[in-house]
Amino acid sequence: MTNETRARDVAIVGSGLVGAGWGIAFARAGFTVRVFDSDQSVAKGAIPWAVRQLETLHAHGLLAESPQVVAQRFILAQDLREAISGADYVQESILERVDIKRKLFEQLDAVLEDATIVGSSSSGIPASAFANDLRISPRVLISHPVNPPYLIPIVELVPSTQTSREAVEFAEALMLSIGQSVVHVHKEIEGFVLNRLQAALLREAWALQRDGVASCEDIDKTVRDGLGWRWSFMGPFETIDLNAPGGVADYANRLDPLYHSIAQSRTADGPWDADLIARIEQDRRQHLAADELAARRDWRDQRLMELAADRKARKR
């Protein structure tokens, strides 16, 4: 198999926001998408929700076909077996708990067809923790998206200790074929790459607020009016590579003493205690009332759609 995957049928197992979002990404690319959730009401709500998103995507020029045509590719499955029947790929997006995931993977082990690959949306738990020592273990890996996957292209592929190379290659080709941006995580490290990078920045941000160095709002400004601009189209390595006349080594030799000193000043950073969490909550609520969260999420998604449309235009 080359970059052209032959997969045409996928199953969505766990159809909450993440699973249904994956469904949109696959259906938009021409796949038949069978949707299953052990909670019937979640399963039933998923496709109508996806259709509404398709209409919004279409309005932003992010859908090549009509929403109606794409919507017809969704099929509500009555049970797990029906969902995975004939599927080339299963995207699992159930609750992030080892025992619940293990139980599902044991069920899948009993019924999965011989060639089907399974990707888990797990954002932190590695596949070895719930998918090893099964018949299907070589065909299971982590395919961790950022929400929503039909707007933000990144996906982290993380094999377990028992995942086959073929399964990773299949998942890579599949993800590229639907327009995702693939990152290979070679070790099962806690939080993978994306959440580790986010964690590092967040812990520093929380500590700066806690210590009275700056307010949440000013820390947010520092990123949205400063640091975040370059990171939206270049990564951190390319950013520093361009930020010193001689490239990244030149930059590292100049800045490592400062950065190392900063890192050393945070070695004893503890958990976020209840008081700190309450203060941050209070600070945020001054800038955005609790009953405005939903409207602000719509605003965020609007901005993400504009970014996605911009990316799409650049690729043409």
Add this chain to the structure above:
Amino acid sequence: MTNETRARDVAIVGSGLVGAGWGIAFARAGFTVRVFDSDQSVAKGAIPWAVRQLETLHAHGLLAESPQVVAQRFILAQDLREAISGADYVQESILERVDIKRKLFEQLDAVLEDATIVGSSSSGIPASAFANDLRISPRVLISHPVNPPYLIPIVELVPSTQTSREAVEFAEALMLSIGQSVVHVHKEIEGFVLNRLQAALLREAWALQRDGVASCEDIDKTVRDGLGWRWSFMGPFETIDLNAPGGVADYANRLDPLYHSIAQSRTADGPWDADLIARIEQDRRQHLAADELAARRDWRDQRLMELAADRKARKR
């Protein structure tokens, strides 16, 4: 003085890339800009360079007037005294070394007029390290930009232990009047806010590459095709506030165990050694040859100008 600053004259002391960039930000806003550098060739090159940038800005709709009109506001000063004569504000952007900065501030102490405020572009050294115990100490603070300041709006204002409240208020009003986004840093912490956030993310990125978890290119992808999108228009606090149904406290209660565990796994992180720096350099050079760095910087500035134009349009 209110948000309307009455300042009309500024001096640029140190006219390399950062100083000349500040000059553009001020001249564009209508200020007369006197430019001085102790290195005559740097001083002479600054204004022609700025004029070329003005032409590019104009081509991107980022200049309300003609480049010629704005360019006329630049004056090449023959010495420090001429530069600061009549200036309401001095932006210092000389070499980042305590002894060199101290020497300049002692010179300024002898000649600065009574009301002039001085902001230093220092990106890491706090003002207390070079501007205390002088006549002018209450009027000196850090005004730390991201390069280039005429495109990326953020500026960190950091008072020394001797800076007056009035000087901070003056600098805030001045920066807002030229369209910058002001962050108040209340304590003289190493790296201030921006570089501390960048340092935290960079150290995790370097460690992930060093440990074979992911390549530089894949770590860059994780940010530019994932994490960085939201950070280009929301800060990290707003991002997580919108990422859990109940807001930021809800998010913190869910994610702190993971984030704390990730933080603990990095407590013993040492300096970047020569071998690691060489490996990162080699990795980057595979994606961008050394002789392509300059062209890629032009590409970056093009992207930044598009982002700046987008921001400007949203404000209308």
